[in-house]
Amino acid sequence: MASINLIVQSTKSPAVIYIRLRDGRNIDLKAKTNYHIDPLNWDQSEQRPIKKVRKDIDFANLDTDLKDLKxxxxxxxxxxxxxxxxxxxxxxxxxxPPKEAEIYSNKLIDYIDIFIAFRKQDVKASTITKCNGIKHLLMRYQEYTKTVLHIRDIDVKFKMDFEKYCLSKKYAPNTIARNIRFIKTFCRHAKSNGVETNYQLDNIKAKYHKVDNIYLTEEEISKIVNIPIKDLSEGIENARDWLLISCYCGQRVSDFLRFDKSMIRYEKNKQGVLTPLIEFTQMKTDKLMTIPLSPKVIEIMKKYDGNFPKKISDQKYNIHIKKVCEIAKINELIIGTKFDHEIKIKVEKEYQKWELVSSHIGRRSFASNNYGTVPTSFLMYMTGHTTEAMFLTYIGKSNKDIAMELANYF
Structure with missing residues (x-):
């Protein structure tokens, strides 16, 4: 017949209470319980707390719990x-009792919501927006193919079919590549949570294509500087000055539009000359930055009594700087992509250059115009790129471009 005993083995307090199950010669098992007691308060013969302490509510509850356990x-x-x-x-x-593993959906669309829930505290709102955009694209793809995508379905064939679908809907190749990389990220995250993935997942490749990066040349920046004041409204002039500041400091729109004179301090350089520096925390990376302010920026600030131009929203800035560049006659015909509000996607074709201007152009212009003049490591510090490969891709430099520039040193 089976017997169950409670045992305290240690003389030190608090001591673990063990439980022992015996049944004949074949069954003799012992395990730690989740209960502890001072050995002085334990009655070994009765296998329970001693009588005098059982008047205390905590010991009385312990006594009851141990009986229930047995x-x-x-x-x-x-x-x-x-x-x-x-x-x-x-x-x-x-x-x-072992905890039951949480069961996650193996449907790709549903899992994107799970991924967002996991990562929403760690990533920027813009990343969540991209995830939701891909989710809705996949919903349209499912409707088109009359299928329901499961995570295990993401294989090389899916990648090829998905690319064909996106190309038929006029998505740019690099947008398609970015979306495929996101889909792989969703699947890998699901795999870490025990969801079955396809054995081909790691063989799916999504290469980015080299594109002509739009930036303002030094000549075009001079045109913007020299626009007659009479041709500018107050709002457009304000945006023009912000655009010039971005071309001179190389920062993201989320950062330079927050610039304020309170962020500026002056330090002496090696020649003992006071140099203006601006200190801020990058919105995208949370990195604390200290960068020099170009004398051209200080000159612009004089118009505003030592302040930066008036604050402006990102959306209004994007609209106004197109107008600035149109007025400056930056109208060279070039191939580019632009969002078509009627069909709701980006369309690649020939546009006048001013039409393709957007908020990132100042940062890219700064990097492109100073490349080869300012050491690349300094430019990378200013722009916030973490690798030289990323920086060179950003300004559109190919291996051939780099080789030709290198040839100048030999």
């Missing part, structure tokens, strides 16, 4: 005999 273990043992393997794992699982 009764429950005996009941589980009787139900398990001949059905389960009775061993140390069995008794430990009874004392501390």
């Amino acid at each position: 009764n429950g273990l005996l009941k589980e043992y009787n139900n398990s005999k001949g059905v389960k393997i009775i061993d140390n794992q069995w008794i430990n699982d009874y004392i501390n």
Whole structure:
């Protein structure tokens, strides 16, 4: 007949209370319970707290819990005999039942919501917006193919079919590549949570294509500087000055439009001359930056009594700087992509250059115009790029371009 005993083995306080199950010669199991007691308060013969402490509510509850544990273990043992393997794992699982693994959806569309829930505290709002955009694109793809995508379906064939679909809808190749990379990220995250993925997942490649990066040349910046004031409204002039500041400092729109004179301090350089520096924390990376301010920026600030131009929203800035460049006659015909509001996607074709101007152009112009003049490591610090490869891709430099520039040193 089975017997169950409670044991305290240690003389040190607090001591673990063990439970021991014996049944004949074949079953003799012992496991730690989740209960502890001072050995001085333990009655070894009665296998319970000593009588005088059981008047205390905590010891009384402990006594009841231990009785329930013994009764429950005996009941589980009787139900398990001949059905389960009775061993140390069995008794430990009874004392501390294993938590059931959380079951996640294996449908790709549903899992994107799970991914967002996991990552929303760690990534920027713009990343969440991209995830939701890809989710809706995949919903349209499912509707088009009359299928339901499961995570295990993401293989090389899916990649090829998805590319064909996106190209038929006029998506730019690099946008398609970015979306495929995001889809792979969703699948890898699902895999880490126990969801089945396709064995071909790691073989899916999505290469970015070299594109002509739009930036303002030094000559075009001079045109913007020299626009007659009479041709500019107050709002357009304000945006023009912000655009010039961005071309001179190389920062993201999310950063330079927050510039304020309170961020400026002056330090002496090696020649003992006071140099203006601006200190701020990048919105995208949370990195603390200290960069020099060009004398051209200080000159612009004089118009505003030592302040930066008036604050302006990103959206209004994007609209106004197109107008600035149109007035400056930056109208060279070039191939580019532009969002078509009627069909809701970017369309690649020939546009006048001013039509393709957007908020990132100042940062790219700064990097492109100073490349080869200012050491690349300094430019990377200013722009915030972490690798030279990323920086060179950003300004559109190919291996041939770099080789030709290198030839000047030999």
